Amino acid sequence: MDSIQALILGLVQGLTEYLPVSSSGHLEIGKVILGEGAEAGGLTFDIIVHVATVLSTLVILNKEIAWLFKGIFKPLAPADGNLSLYRRLNDEQRYTLNILISMIPVGVVGLCFKDKIEALYADNILPVVGCCLLVTAALLAMTHFYKAQEKETISPLHAFIIGIAQAVAVLPGLSRSGSTIGTGLLLGNNRQSLAQFSFLMVIPPILGEALLDFKHIVSPSAEYLAEHGIEQPIETMPLIVGFIAAFISGCIACKWMIALVKRCKLIYFAIYCAIAGSVALYFSL
Template sequence: MDWIQALLLGLVQGLTEYLPVSSSGHLAIGSALFGIEGEENLAFTVIVHVATVFSTLVILWKEISWIFKGLAQCRMNDETRYFINIVISMIPVGIVGVFFKDYVEEIFGSGLAIVGSMLLVTALLLTFSYFAKPRQKANISMRDAFIIGLAQAVAVLPGLSRSGSTIATGLLLGNSKEKLAQFSFIMVIPPILGEALLDVVKMLQGSADSMLQSVAPLSLIVGFLAAFISGCVACKWMISIVKRGKLIYFAIYCALAGAATLIFNFI
């Protein structure tokens, strides 16, 4: 992987991690186009995933610090309830990530056929959430947090957007657009870090040195910076998009991208 490929894939990861178009799906498509596979792809994926976590921390630092300041008071308050909801939302994806991630990858892999199919599913989810007009709840309940967490767990399938699934599910449940956007991006921090940790463990079980050596240090640095900067832009932009309810454009994009991917795969 040269630095130009790292730059492009880093930009793809940063933008698509927050936009409801599936970062895993687009990374798989980009890697296939560039002919990047196996160890090289795994090492790079870990780096860019960590970069997007830093993007979230930067853009949503005010909200994250609000949570921890409330927790420091050691009493049941709005911040503590918010934190509990985050923890509840992590339960489904935690179970899937720890016990079934390898099984899911073995069955579905990251082939273009499954990526294209899941992009079409993402398009349907976003379309349903756009046309559904449920009531706007004041706060995200524990029940809704768990259901949104289930949506995130299902989104381990390559091509099924994590942010698209959680935001669409939350909107269909009738939650406030503004609160839902922030909740969706904060709740994703632990799973992304957990996924990166599992990949690091996989690297250590193999040959970590060979995996890291398969990608030049310059490519890793360029990929990290590209994912971080584009992630900051995409995170801020996506929160604004959700507030304005403009998800239908991403539904159209996912439908076109999914169809194009399936056609490309079967040609």
């Protein structure tokens, strides 16, 4: 992979991580379009650009994150009467608890089934991307035509269901933001709070995955290179270029997506995903 390919793929990752069009699916499509050289680096490059978009989330939502950290260390409300433990929590502690609850499904899938799932489509990924993009399109279209009464706060049950949607979105072509925001809207959650929750809930899983794979990034073994079909480790400069491109474009896309969710504009992404999925299936024939 050269720096130009890394720049293009970094921009693709940053822009599509937050837009409901599947960043993983577009990365795979981008690698096919850019040719064989773009495949070099594989998982290492993917992790680097994913971490870059997580950092863009920290920058754009820094006030919300600071609000959470300030609140989680406050003492619980007094145990008056039959007040449950959950009701004794303040808003920040409840929000943090919901994020932790949403992490359970993706944690189980990531630790127990990730390698098995990836092995199912390792040799022929484009048809999977195409089908999953069509599923994303259908989900986004449903949110346009089905209008549930909006709830101001996300409940622990809804957080868990949204977490299941995130876990299913490990498949390339299933948009993580599209799955979580779409599921949350169908459950009747507030659009603005849902977009913010969707972007915050992905931070721990991505950082956790990056931490687990950090040793492969620093010093990849021969077994790791063979497993991922990489003849040699990716050079440092493409990683830096991809990281910067993903970070800057991620900052732009994060702010844009929050505004789009408020304005109920997801139907346009449903149309786009339907077209992109059809194109991917056509070229996979």
